[in-house]
Each structure stands twice: as C-alpha cells, then as structure tokens.
Amino acid sequence: MIIDLIRNYTKESLDELIKIRRHFHMNPELSGKEFQTVQYIEAFLTRLGGFTLQKVGKTGLIATIKGVSSGPCITLRADIDALPITEATGHSFMSRSRGVMHACGHDVHMAILLGVAKNLVKFQNEIKGTILLVFQPAEEAGAGGKDIITNSAYGASAPTAAVALHCAPHLPVGTISLKKGVMCAGVDQFDITLIGKAAHGSRPQEGQDAIVPATYLINELYRACSKLHVKKPAILTVGMIQGGDAPNIIAPNVLVSGTFRSVDEASREAIINMINHVMMMTGKKYFVKTSLAIPSTYPILINDDRLVDAIMRVAKDNFGKKSIIKMKTPELISDDFAFYKEVSPICYYLLGTAEDVKKPHILHSSTFDVDESSLYYGVLLQTIWALDLKEYF
Ligand SMILES: [Zn+2]
Ligand SMILES: [Zn+2]
Numbered sequence: 001m002i003i004d005l006i007r008n009y010t011k012e013s014l015d016e017l018i019k020i021r022r023h024f025h026m027n028p029e030l031s032g033k034e035f036q037t038v039q040y041i042e043a044f045l046t047r048l049g050g051f052t053l054q055k056v057g058k059t060g061l062i063a064t065i066k067g068v069s070s071g072p073c074i075t076l077r078a079d080i081d082a083l084p085i086t087e088a089t090g091h092s093f094m095s096r097s098r099g100v101m102h103a104c105g106h107d108v109h110m111a112i113l114l115g116v117a118k119n120l121v122k123f124q125n126e127i128k129g130t131i132l133l134v135f136q137p138a139e140e141a142g143a144g145g146k147d148i149i150t151n152s153a154y155g156a157s158a159p160t161a162a163v164a165l166h167c168a169p170h171l172p173v174g175t176i177s178l179k180k181g182v183m184c185a186g187v188d189q190f191d192i193t194l195i196g197k198a199a200h201g202s203r204p205q206e207g208q209d210a211i212v213p214a215t216y217l218i219n220e221l222y223r224a225c226s227k228l229h230v231k232k233p234a235i236l237t238v239g240m241i242q243g244g245d246a247p248n249i250i251a252p253n254v255l256v257s258g259t260f261r262s263v264d265e266a267s268r269e270a271i272i273n274m275i276n277h278v279m280m281m282t283g284k285k286y287f288v289k290t291s292l293a294i295p296s297t298y299p300i301l302i303n304d305d306r307l308v309d310a311i312m313r314v315a316k317d318n319f320g321k322k323s324i325i326k327m328k329t330p331e332l333i334s335d336d337f338a339f340y341k342e343v344s345p346i347c348y349y350l351l352g353t354a355e356d357v358k359k360p361h362i363l364h365s366s367t368f369d370v371d372e373s374s375l376y377y378g379v380l381l382q383t384i385w386a387l388d389l390k391e392y393f
Helices: 002-026 035-048 106-122 144-149 211-226 265-286 305-319 336-342 374-392
Strands: 052-056 060-066 069-079 128-136 161-172 176-178 181-184 186-195 234-243 253-262 289-298 301-303 324-326 346-354
Touching: 002 035, 002 106, 002 374, 035 052, 035 060, 035 106, 060 106, 060 144, 069 106, 069 144, 069 336, 069 374, 106 128, 106 161, 106 374, 128 144, 144 336, 161 176, 161 305, 161 336, 161 374, 176 305, 181 346, 186 211, 186 265, 211 234, 211 253, 211 265, 234 265, 253 265, 265 289, 289 336, 301 305, 301 336, 301 346, 305 324, 305 346, 305 374, 336 346, 346 374
Parallel strands: 069 128, 069 161, 161 346, 176 324
Antiparallel strands: 052 060, 060 128, 176 346, 181 301, 186 253, 186 289, 234 253
C-alpha cells in the first residue's frame, strides 16, 4: 500500500525534520525580513530537486511540483515569520536572535512543509495535477498572504484549493480541529490619536492634557465593548499606548493602538461605530481632538464545506475518528490565510501540538513550545491530502 510507504518514509524523515525545525527556531526573523529563512528553504528544495522555484517579493517562495497525470492544482501554505519576543524556554536550541522568537509555531509549519516536499519528490508518480508549496512571509504583521495571492506567479497556477494548518498548543498530538464556514475571526488594527496642547507642567491651565482623556477612552472602550449587543463573539484589545514628550510637559498627544476581532460583518461594523462613539464622547468631555485609522484588516477566515469534509475524512481514515475535535464556535485567532479565499476555496485547520493538555503553552508567549512528534501528523496529513484530493473531494 502506498499509504504505508508514505507513513514509513515520513517516520524516517522525522529526525531530520526536527533538526530543521530547531534550525528555524534558533534563527527566527521578523515579518518581511525572513532573508536567511527563505534562503535556507530555497537551498533545501534545490538540493532535493523536483520543484520549480519562484521567489515572490523579497522573502516569499513558491515551489511547484507536477505529477505525471492531470488533475487539480493544490496549494499548501506555511507562514515563515517570527515575533518580537525574547525567548525564555531554556532550550538548548533557543533563539539566537535576542528579542525575536518563533512563538507562534511557524518554525514547525515550515519543517512540516519541507517534510511534505520530501514526500512529494519521493512519491511524485502519485501526484495527480500540480502541487504548490507556498512559503509565505509576514503573517504576523504586513498581510504577506495578500502579497502572495496578488502575485502573478500564484494566480498563473490557478489553484483549485488551498490548505494550511496551524499549531494548536491546547490540543493533543495526533488530533486536528476545524469547522465548516467561519473558522477564525477577522482582525482589524486600530490607531486612535488624541491631540491636546503642550504646556509647562506648572501651568496646566495653558495646555490641554491628552493623557487623562486617553485613560478615560481606554476604560470606555473596554466597558462599551463588553456591552455591545452583537450576536457573535467580538473582542477588543488595547495593546499599545504612546504619549507625552517629558515628565514636566503637559502631554500634547497620545496614540492608543490595538486590535478588534469579529466573526461577522455586522459585529465588525458595531465595533467601529462603538469606537467612533467613545472617541466623540472623549473629545467632548476633555476638549481634545481625536482621529481613528484602521491601517490593517485581515478578513474573516471562511472554510469551504467540501474541503472540511475531505480533510476530516483523511484524518479519520489515517488516525481514527478520535483524531478529529470538531469546533462549535470560531476561533478568535486570525490568519492572513483568509486572503487565499479570493483565489480558491480554502481550508484551515488546527494541528494538536500540546506537550501537556492540562498545562497548555500559550501562543505568542516567551515560553511557547511544542511536542515535536506532532510534525509526523502534520506531514502525513498534508501529504495524503495533497496526493488524494481527487478521491476525497
Ligand atoms: Zn501563527
Ligand atoms: Zn501568531
């Protein structure tokens, strides 16, 4: 059976893939600056052979492999960027770049996709159609997914389906979780600027302080968000405040930045209206000018029903019924993989990477970690999925 051969070959590759994951982990690079990372991937795939490689932008890469018979064009995507976090895991393979860390598991995603690449070359005769491996930069910041799908190299291949996985530290190894329809929230970044007037600290009556209204605004944002009458979950987080020039100057301006997440357009609109209302109230109460900018939007991620059925069947056939943890409500995490839906139907699923489900690691934290045996499941699922899509679809 070909499946048994793929299983065995994946098992044989596991030690090498763990080494690759650790290499990425030790050498993380921030969004849009993944120069060494993509160079490593390119060198690996060149040594492997079998792929046509196309650079996208400065740090993106599309690797294409064709089968011997005709069939659909399938995209498998891995994001490749890291986060501005100082690692505190204490591992021997800790990040060597101070202040930068693979704390979202993108090192694992890359190692899995390179494992899939090895399988595809080894079992190239089994490929029906074309498979694109997309190594995508700038998922965490910069909407790199949008750059991929708008690049002619991607569009020219006319993909019929695109699939991506993401590490899930709260799920046991050997499981996946996903749902049909809305799978992940959309996320908008917001920047609220409050403008007052500078004055000497001893003469506040001559200025217009922007710091006190900023604290009022932040409290009101949280209070109003918790009282929003929306039917679906909606969340707002202030993640950054910048303001003031010196301790003895009345602060003339403050920037309040954050994100809000929603799983339908009505909730998104309700949050934007709420922010505008709170800004207006703050301006009236404290005599400061306010303005709102939304510099980045990642769309709501919507899974294709038939692709979800197909991936669940692959998981069930290969790892049993218990390997599927059905999601009832969408995750409030976001992913710019949502942009790929502009080109073809998509499917995004969570891959269990928990070392201990009772004490799950936290994504985007300095102690984030994975059970590396999860790589086996990721490689196998993505390989079988890509090879057998026609059978399952
Ligand atoms: Zn991520
Ligand atoms: Zn992330």
